[in-house]
Amino acid sequence: MKNLIVPLAAIYCTANAFAAEAPSARPLFNGKDLAGWSGSGYVVEDGAIVCTPEGKNLVSAETFANYILEFDFKLPPGGNNGLGIHYPGSGDGAYSGMELQILDNSDPKYKDLKDYQFHGSLYTLAPAKKSGLKPVGEWNHQKVTVSGSGLTVELNGEIILRTNLDDLSARNPKHEGVKRRSGHIALLGHGDKVAFKNIQIAETAPAAYVEGVMAAGFTRLANGKNLDGWKHGNSPDWVVTNGIIKHNGNKDAPDLWTEKEYADCSIVFDWRWSGTGPLMQRPILLPDGTAKLDSQGKPETIEVQELDSGIYLRGSTKSQVNLWNWPVGSGEVYGYRTDASVSPEVRAGVTPKVKADRPLGEWNRTMVTIKGDRLTVSLNGRVVIDNAQLPGVPAKGFLGLQHHGGAIDFANLWVKEL
Structure with a gap:
């Protein structure tokens, strides 16, 4: 045997x-309230989740492994937030899980950013291509695909990051989050009024x-x-x-x-x-x-x-x-x-x-x-x-x-x- x-x-x-068939997606946010999410410092305004000055982590109730996540987001001047993936539900999302930067790169206060801090980058792990963001105040569309160790980020139709988590883990052995292959999705706020809407997820085998x-x-x-x-x-x-x-x-x-x-x-x-x-x-x-x-x-x-x-x-x-x-x-x-x-x-x-x-x-x-x-x-x-x-x-x-x-x-x- x-x-x-x-x-x-x-x-x-x-x-x-x-x-062979395109995966079907379902809403991860109902556009009305924060059902299915936990955390504080976020409100729903005009069908969007909006971070308040008290906003820190907003965490999905469900956990995910392989998926395609799509959402729209809007940045205020100097706005800073993050998308947590494979987040275990506690700890700093950038290290216990992984954080994809959501950031207004154009603001003068960010003139000394490191490569891995620009929008779409996997914080401390992998820099994204520095392009694709619409002007501050406009809605952007982002697509994040996670398939095993593969991670791709697409911003307004342009691929700005494609990386392999196994490779990143081997190069960053002290980073616990990059070893993970499942977890919650989280919004990792810094008190700036960043807004999110049309959040959809398609889980894949x-x-x-x-x-x-x-x-x-x-x-x-x-x-x-x-x-x-x-x-x-x-x-x-x-x-x-x-x-x-x-x-x-x-x-x-x-x-x-x-x-x-x-x-x-x-x-x-x-x-x-x-x-x-x-x-x-x-x-x-x-x-x-x-x-x-x-x-x-x-x-x-x-x-x-x-x-x-x-x-x-x-x-x-x-x-x-x-x-x-x-x-x-x-x-x-x-x-x-x-x-x-x-x-x-x-x-x-x-x-x-x-x-x-x-x-x-x-x-x-x-x-x-x-x-x-x-x-x-x-x-x-x-x-x-x-x-x-x-x-x-x-x-x-x-x-x-x-x-x-x-x-x-x-x-x-x-x-x-x-």
């Missing part, structure tokens, strides 16, 4: 699975080499446009946008199940947490699947955001490959690990060998292979479950996308029957 994982990891990596996956014998589990082929009870809590199956976090929503049953198969898919969860204590596990005990003989725990989902195999809730934020990492088969009736070898086998999850909000790429009663799981290029036995697993059944109320995205779902 290991041989099925390595070739796929090598080919499933370059082109966007649903790039991570890149995938469709031709290579198909050549390896995989077929699509999801068409990227709707939920055809899935049983979903007409739930409004599952939607498809730009190739992404999105669950909004409603705990009462149904799980998704394929209309077709599968026996031996390999499944590949991308997933990310698109929201946050409550803080809860979760156990630290030993390699044999038992809880680590403290000096008093009690299970050791750590506090984590409780985020929980998974992939059901062969119609069985017991044979669920967990996707979660627990200390043990994703890939665990909780239903078998906690079953006292199975052997210690089985419980150890379904315990991840390593935690390979990426930071919350970032996309993870997973491959699950079940053949007979044996399971192998690869997460972000690392084998976390290796030929584990699932005694009594059904021979055939439906595949399911499960949730426990956490907002989660799925994309690039493919299956190969073995």
Whole structure:
């Protein structure tokens, strides 16, 4: 089974699975109030968000990874603000995340600017082309495209910055924000009356080499446009946008199940947490699947955001490959690990060998292979479950996308029957 994982990891990596159609966008600002944003020092005037003298950070409630963000902005003389991307929600947006400058370069007080301080520049990291701004008081249109490590900024139809975040991270190892690949969007104010309107975002799926996956014998589990082929009870809590199956976090929503049953198969898919969860204590596990005990003989725990989902195999809730934020990492088969009736070898086998999850909000790429009663799981290029036995697993059944109320995205779902 290991041989099925390595070739796929090598080919499933370059082109966007649903790039043929222009991505559809939705408003990130409703033009009426600051619903969906948090912070202080901003008001809504004439359909625009306006920074007041008290304005500092205004932060989106949602987090994003790959997207196209478009907005209009207007600068007063000497106006200074910033667009925070991949912002974790706290700290200085220019360093805990990254800040794209929004600045009136023409004002005399900025005559000694460094290259990376001009409008559109990635502050301290990458200078933008010094052109494209309209005269002070006029509306400008800006488009920011984030795709994995790629970042492009377009101002009034002209590309003023194109850079690679991985390269910038390697050259700036002390900058924590440039290492991040997801987070909130933020307006980073300095008390100047800068205005923003028509804020739209189109989320996009991570890149995938469709031709290579198909050549390896995989077929699509999801068409990227709707939920055809899935049983979903007409739930409004599952939607498809730009190739992404999105669950909004409603705990009462149904799980998704394929209309077709599968026996031996390999499944590949991308997933990310698109929201946050409550803080809860979760156990630290030993390699044999038992809880680590403290000096008093009690299970050791750590506090984590409780985020929980998974992939059901062969119609069985017991044979669920967990996707979660627990200390043990994703890939665990909780239903078998906690079953006292199975052997210690089985419980150890379904315990991840390593935690390979990426930071919350970032996309993870997973491959699950079940053949007979044996399971192998690869997460972000690392084998976390290796030929584990699932005694009594059904021979055939439906595949399911499960949730426990956490907002989660799925994309690039493919299956190969073995």
